Amino acid sequence: MGTKTKDLWVLLETNEDGTAKNVGIELLNPGRRLADKQGGKLVSVVIGCHTDAAVKEAGVHGADQIIVVDGEEFRRYTTDAYTAALAHLLKKHAPTSMLIGATPNGRDLGPRLSCRLGTGLTADCTALDIDEASGNIAWTRPAFGGNLMAVILCPDHRPQLGTVRPGVFKKPDVCEDRAEIIREDFHVPADQIRTTLLETIREASAEIVDLEGADIIVSGGRGVGGAEGFRVIRELADVLGGTVGASRAAVDEGWISHSHQVGQTGKTVGPKLYIACGISGAIQHLAGMSSSDVIVAINKDFDAPIFGIADYGFVGNLFEIVPLLTDEIKKAKA
Amino acid sequence: MNILVCVKQVPDTNEIKIDPDTNTLIRDGVPSIVNPFDGYALEAAARIKDNAPDTKIVVLSMGPQQAETALCECLAIAADKAYLVTDRAFGGSDTLATSYILSKAIEKVEELENEKFDAVFCGKQAIDGDTAQVGPELAEHLGYPQVTCALEVKSEADGLHVYREAEDGKEVIGVKTPCLITFTKPSFDPRFPTIKRKIAARKAKIAQLTAAELTSIDPAHAGLKGSPTKVKRTYVPPRKEAGVVVKEETVEASAHKLFDLLSKAHVI
Ligand SMILES: Cc1cc2nc3c(=O)[nH]c(=O)nc-3n(C[C@H](O)[C@H](O)[C@H](O)COP(=O)(O)OP(=O)(O)OC[C@H]3O[C@@H](n4cnc5c(N)ncnc54)[C@H](O)[C@@H]3O)c2cc1C
Ligand SMILES: Nc1ncnc2c1ncn2[C@@H]1O[C@H](COP(=O)(O)O)[C@@H](O)[C@H]1O
Numbered sequence: 040m041g042t043k044t045k046d047l048w049v050l051l052e053t054n055e056d057g058t059a060k061n062v063g064i065e066l067l068n069p070g071r072r073l074a075d076k077q078g079g080k081l082v083s084v085v086i087g088c089h090t091d092a093a094v095k096e097a098g099v100h101g102a103d104q105i106i107v108v109d110g111e112e113f114r115r116y117t118t119d120a121y122t123a124a125l126a127h128l129l130k131k132h133a134p135t136s137m138l139i140g141a142t143p144n145g146r147d148l149g150p151r152l153s154c155r156l157g158t159g160l161t162a163d164c165t166a167l168d169i170d171e172a173s174g175n176i177a178w179t180r181p182a183f184g185g186n187l188m189a190v191i192l193c194p195d196h197r198p199q200l201g202t203v204r205p206g207v208f209k210k211p212d213v214c215e216d217r218a219e220i221i222r223e224d225f226h227v228p229a230d231q232i233r234t235t236l237l238e239t240i241r242e243a244s245a246e247i248v249d250l251e252g253a254d255i256i257v258s259g260g261r262g263v264g265g266a267e268g269f270r271v272i273r274e275l276a277d278v279l280g281g282t283v284g285a286s287r288a289a290v291d292e293g294w295i296s297h298s299h300q301v302g303q304t305g306k307t308v309g310p311k312l313y314i315a316c317g318i319s320g321a322i323q324h325l326a327g328m329s330s331s332d333v334i335v336a337i338n339k340d341f342d343a344p345i346f347g348i349a350d351y352g353f354v355g356n357l358f359e360i361v362p363l364l365t366d367e368i369k370k371a372k373a
Numbered sequence: 374m375n376i377l378v379c380v381k382q383v384p385d386t387n388e389i390k391i392d393p394d395t396n397t398l399i400r401d402g403v404p405s406i407v408n409p410f411d412g413y414a415l416e417a418a419a420r421i422k423d424n425a426p427d428t429k430i431v432v433l434s435m436g437p438q439q440a441e442t443a444l445c446e447c448l449a450i451a452a453d454k455a456y457l458v459t460d461r462a463f464g465g466s467d468t469l470a471t472s473y474i475l476s477k478a479i480e481k482v483e484e485l486e487n488e489k490f491d492a493v494f495c496g497k498q499a500i501d502g503d504t505a506q507v508g509p510e511l512a513e514h515l516g517y518p519q520v521t522c523a524l525e526v527k528s529e530a531d532g533l534h535v536y537r538e539a540e541d542g543k544e545v546i547g548v549k550t551p552c553l554i555t556f557t558k559p560s561f562d563p564r565f566p567t568i569k570r571k572i573a574a575r576k577a578k579i580a581q582l583t584a585a586e587l588t589s590i591d592p593a594h595a596g597l598k599g600s601p602t603k604v605k606r607t608y609v610p611p612r613k614e615a616g617v618v619v620k621e622e623t624v625e626a627s628a629h630k631l632f633d634l635l636s637k638a639h640v641i
Contacts, residue, residue, distance in 0.1 A: 118509070118519055143540070147521045150506035154469060154513035159601030162504045170605065177605065182502050184386040187398055189607045196601040233518035233552075237534065238545040247541065255641070279641060291560045298541045303503070304558045312640040322387050326503075333640045335631070336616075349616040351634055353627055363628035368641060371632070 043197060045079030046104075048137040050125070051097055052144060053087030055114055059096040061252060062140030062205040067100045069167045069208050070138055073176065076169045077135060080104050083218075084137075086124055088114035098216035105218045106132070112227050116144040117234055120227040122151045127225055129156060134198055136176055138167070141202035141307075149202045159193035160200040165207050165330070175199065184303065184322040185329055206251040206309045207330075242296040248282060250299070250306045255281030255314075256331075258301060260324075261288040262317015262338065262357055269295055271361045272316055278368045284308065284328075286318045302327035316357040320345025337361065374428045374528060374550075376418045377479060377490045378452065379511070380411040382436055382443035383501040396609045407443045410496025412450075414556040416563035417526050418494055419451035425528065429453050431482060431490070435463060435474060441579050448574035449566035455577070456482055460584040465597030468506035473599070475507070476514035477590045478582055485580075491550040492533065497522055497557040505555070512553035520546050524559045 049070045051063030067083065074081040082104045083097035090109050097105050108124045125148070129137070139145040141163045153160035161178035170177040170192055178191045178201045193199040250256060257276040259269050269283070276283045284306075285299040301308055303323040313331035318324060320336070320343055328334070329348055336349035337357045346352045353360055384403045392399050407415075415432070422428035432447040434440045435458040444455035458478045466474060483489055493515065498505035505521075512519035524543070525536040532549040538557055548554075566574070584590065593599055617634065621627040635641045 143522060143538075146505050147509060147519070150468065150504075150509035151513050151519065153506075154472065154510040157469075157601075159467065159469065160506060161602060162506055181610075182607075183384075183389055183398065184500060184503070186386065186389050186391065186609070187607055188610050190605045191602050192605050193602050233548065234520060235547040236544060237547045239539065240543040240545070242542045287558070293560075296541070297538065303500075304497075304538075312635070333635070333638055334616075335635070346616065346618075348613055350613070350638075351631060352616050352618045353631060354618065354620065355624065355627070359624045360628050360631070363625055364631060367628055367632040371636070 043133045044135065045077045046082050046132070046134040047074040047077055047079055048082045048084050048134045048198070049102075050137065050139045050145070051083050051085045051093055052116070052140055052142060053085065053090055053093045055088075057087055057089040057092050059093035060140065060142065061210070062142060062203075064096055064100050064210050065205065065208045066138045066140060066203055067097070067102060068211040069203070071101055071211060073136070073167060073169060077174075079135065082106060082134065084125070084128060086113050086121060094220065095216070098218040099213050101211050101214050102218045104221065106221045106223060108223050108225050110226055112229070112232065115236065117232050118147055118151055119232045119234070121148050122155060123227050123231065124225055125152055126155050128223065129198055136199040139200070139202045141204045145202050149200060153200050156198070158196040158198060158200060160202070161191045161193070162202050164201050164203045167201070167203065176201070181326070185326045204307050206307065242298070248298040250282055250284055250301065250308050253282035253308065253310050255279045255312045256284045256301070256308055256310045257281050257314045257316065258284030258286065258318060259289055259295070259316050260286035260318030261292070263289060263294065264317075266294040268358070271358060271365070275314070275361055275365045278365050278372070279312075281312070286324050315345050315349075316361060318345055319343045320347065374421060374425060374492070375488055375490045376421065376428065376430050376492050376494060377482070378411065378415050378418055378430060378432045378447070378494045379475060379496075379507070380415070380432050380434050380443055380447055381408045381496070381499045382406070382434065382440040383408045383499055386500050391609055391612070398609065405439065405442065407446050408496050408499045410498055410500070410556060410558070412563050413559060414494040414496050415447055415451055416559075417523065417556055419564060421526065421528055422451065429488075431456065431486065433458065433475065433478060433482065435459070435471060435478070444579050445574050445577070446566070448577050449571045450564060454486070455579045456582055457579050458582045458587070462584045462592060462596050465600065466595060467600035467602045468502075468504050469510055469601055470595050470599045472507045472510035472514055473594050474587070474590060475511055477587050479515065480589065481582060481587055489551065493517065493551075493553045495553065495555045497555045508553060508555035515551070515553065517551050517553045518548050519553045519555070520548055521555045522557045523554045524557065526554060
């Protein structure tokens with residue numbers, strides 16, 4: 040075990056081509072604030088394969104130090120390889136806390152790691168601060184589908200671990216790269232990785248849908264009525280330069296691919312504008328979008344719960360108003 | 374194959390209301406249900422059993438006495454046997470302590486059943502805490518490989534093939550037993566209990582495990598005391614002011630009004 044430091048670590052997840060995933064850069068923003076308050080360094084931990092691009096990104100976004108683990112076995116995320124690498128690094132360098140993006144991989148890794156180290160983990164946080172009284176990180180997270188917020192501390196165990204939602208924090212400004220780079224020669228033997236990827240089944244219209252990073256989202260639900268009905272949704276999204284989202288019901292019907300789904304079992308989003316069309320507003324849907332800045336609800340049923348959180352509502356047929364709204368915007372832009 | 378499914382009884386979060394005067398959660402009268410994600414885990418086990426009828430499904434829950442109702446429901450749906458871990462000493466456990474207790478309980482159940490489990494199935498997350506931590510932590514305690522966010526599992530000659538939800542489609546992951554798998558919502562609906570099974574479940578005895586039986590548990594790692602994370606406070610998030618309902622004479626006028634409002638709000 041290394042001597043304990045006051046450093047704050049941020050895990051930088053990488054893509055298969057060695058570039059950085061957004062959330063690992065976003066987290067350098069609250070990371071800087073917490074590291075300064077804790078009186079330690081802000082450290083970005085980069086794990087992946089051929090990671091030079093990701094290392095550079097971390098440097099120009101303000102990391103004081105970058106610890107790199109680079110190897111073929113880290114190209115694709117696996118629980119076993121990533122847990123082994125991080126457990127090794129955390130024991131060796133002993134930072135006081137670490138932030139991990141609450142991506143599907145991050146939420147697979149976080150608990151496995153916390154259990155191996157015998158420390159506490161707070162999942163899926165939406166706000167971070169330092170508890171003035173104790174100096175611990177105060178992790179804030181939603182529970183009960185977003186009906187309740189809880190502030191959690193990990194007073195007696197180190198490191199303090201948390202996963203943090205993508206899209207909650209903005210990337211820090213670009214600055215001069217002053218990062219000290221530490222390369223760790225750590226490898227995981229193939230026989231210690233106990234899962235194998237046998238096949239990937241891409242959806243017919245495999246497209247990259249960046250809902251987490253979108254400023255404007257126009258979503259359709261069961262009220263859209265069919266795959267064809269999504270055309271009006273897509274047209275509105277297009278004129279606004281936005282991204283198309285969907286409810287679980289629309290995904291389950293097969294009208295649109297799962298990569299568009301917003302909610303508890305889909306993506307968590309926080310755009311400036313979220314337009315929900317033909318979506319009732321079940322708690323599992325709200326859990327994924329209620330923190331949007333401005334919410335517009337378009338629904339035939341005045342009693343639909345979506346109106347409870349909407350800033351602007353229209354009670355009526357989406358097929359009538361959505362195309363008219365699209366035209367209004369087109370006219371204004373012309 | 375022997376499968377153990379971990380199920381938690383949770384309040385139905387769809388039914389939770391906020392008291393507008395005190396701004397607190399109203400929990401009274403909120404029905405308790407089997408965590409839906411655990412229902413998907415049970416369905417996955419039942420599907421394996423459909424193809425291999427000698428499969429044995431055991432359900433395990435930790436919670437107060439009333440969690441028996443949830444276990445009964447699982448017996449009625451597909452489970453062969455149920456165990457309830459219940460003891461005041463285990464109350465207040467966070468996810469790490471819960472997974473530790475469950476891991477010791479699983480060892481005990483294996484001893485009592487005189488059989489090892491090939492796979493442990495969990496829900497992806499419990500809808501009360503939404504943490505999604507107990508599954509992976511339990512896998513670590515047991516020393517098993519894990520696959521999270523599964524939709525379906527098939528038992529093949531070389532181990533299990535797990536259909537897992539990925540960002541832009543599905544992945545098929547191969548894993549050898551014993552292993553732990555967590556399940557998310559599939560596109561199909563889980564089965565309902567039959568009348569016959571319901572009647573049998575009502576008569577079934579649910580075995581109880583308390584601290585007295587689970588002697589291998591170190592009390593320093595269980596309950597509130599054994600939990601590294603502590604809830605400092607909880608609050609109901611500030612509610613939004615009621616929104617503006619756009620209702621003009623014609624739909625055209627409404628569309629225009631909506632456009633105006635959004636422009637003034639500087640979001641388009
Ligand atoms: C464990 C679990 C996880 C889940 N995860 C998610 C999740 O991640 N995301 C998610 O979205 N859901 C999720 N769900 C499902 C969720 O409970 C709801 O079933 C789902 O969100 C409903 O989708 P919907 O609003 O599109 O459909 P519905 O509830 O059927 O609502 C359709 C709405 O469209 C309106 N409508 C119909 N026609 C028109 C029209 N022409 N013009 C205007 N309005 C119209 C209707 O009035 C109605 O309000 C989950 C459920 C469970 C149990
Ligand atoms: N008290 C419990 N008893 C049995 N299983 C549990 C319990 N708590 C959590 N689990 C299992 O762990 C999964 C994830 O729970 P959580 O980490 O609390 O979101 C659940 O879906 C259950 O399968």
